[in-house]
Amino acid sequence: MKLADFQKTFLNSIQDDQNIELQSLIKPAGTLSAAQAIQVYRGDYKARLSEAIGELYESIWYVLGDEEFFSVAKEYIESHPSSVKELGSYAKDFPIYLKTHPLSEDFPFLSQLAEFEQIFWKFFHQAETQIYDPFIDIEAKDLGASTFSFPEQCRLFSWPWSIDKIFEARSGESDQELDWDQPSSCMLVKLNQRISVFKLTHHQYRTLCNICNGDSIESSLEGNPEDVSSLFSLLRTQMIPLRKKS
């Protein structure tokens, strides 16, 4: 038998549980039957991809629990054959898949939570960032008119649900009552080697969005003086590396 034909038969047999074509071509290991030997590889494939999804989307596993998580992972694997070389790159479309999944009726935040965790891992694999006080060299009189750009490893989020809180709890026991029905805003940022999530008020989120969109500090400000003061204190003390434009 030609190599290409054998491999085609092998692949078909892994993809289709009912396909028995490979059985007559092989000698199984040990005391396994041919069907059991093929099942070793079939099971391995699903186990490896499920494990990969579990590592990449731990927060979804936390929310759904074992049974529902592995069920949705299995469905995803069956409809999304892997074409990547590295398991860490698999399941890029999992957030989109969850968006229309029936489980999202019970947990409407699933897709956005998965997307948040995906960005977390993206930051994890990016080079470390240098931190500095973004306002250190700017005279007070010039600050209001200044505009800033955001570092690549910094993202702003605002949701109708407490996604940052769920994400934070992801490594804990999943039998805890989830209190996710509160709007929340946050900034995800890589500082040196560390990835941090900073909780924001909605006004602080809006202010940062305005700055991010190129508005001057003066015209970006939203909310009361406490909001503004604590936001700028956060940017300075945590040394969020905003870069002054021109």
Added chain:
Amino acid sequence: MLKAGSLKLNQADKNILVGVGLRHTHFPYLESTQEKVCDFFEVISENFMNTLGRPRRMLDHVRKVHPIAMHGVSLSIASSDELDTKYLSQLRNLAQEINPIILSDHLCWTGGNAHNLHNLLPFPYTNEALEHVIERVQYVQDYLQRPLTLENLSAYLSYNKNEMDEIEFMNELCQKAGCSILLDLNNLYVNSVNIGFDAKKALSKINFDYVKQIHLAGYSDFGTHLFDTHSKEVQEPVWELLKLSKSKLSDQAILIEWDEDIPEFDVLLAEVSKVKEILKDKA
């Protein structure tokens, strides 16, 4: 902390390196030390191709004082599909940066380009397959500008009309393509039980001129078959195979592989010391 290097080999064994795999479980310990803790580290190539984050920082940290071997799982050298040029390019880039002492993968295929099974899959040991793999190995070596080392598999099924066995295939491949062998003694033992052949006889057929690296690991007995789990200490039958091989060893790198239920680093170093004890008695 046990120092593996404290156990000196005989002069005759001075070129044999004994190392362990770089695994994230041990990152906190390794970050805390600047010392050389073993003769070399082996890294899974794919885990470092697409990252500039902590894994890459860790690799850069350990390679300041340790030689690095790169071991891949996705080359799919025996696939009948086209070689993945994007993957090869990433592999070449990483190898150029790391300058590994050995660049290895497995003598297997891992699925099709459109459907990767993420597994090390057996294929027919036929003359047609041999010609195909020889051509691909030569292409890859030219592309990477480095010699390629290929590992024997642990397999749970084999083609029932093989024209040669795995060792004959590997010896022939090395002779014609100029690559070398990563001899996994655990895989050899697991296959000998699963397929039903004499591991010692098989070992005697291997041309050690081609063996550049050796892997040692622990297997699990599932009752119906042995499974290559890399989840425990090296078992006695595998140590026996190392003892039988030692007179043929000269400048190979020997690795303790442990990928599941990974223990404290000390446990790995204790295994490294066992290897060095065995090699010390070479005479």
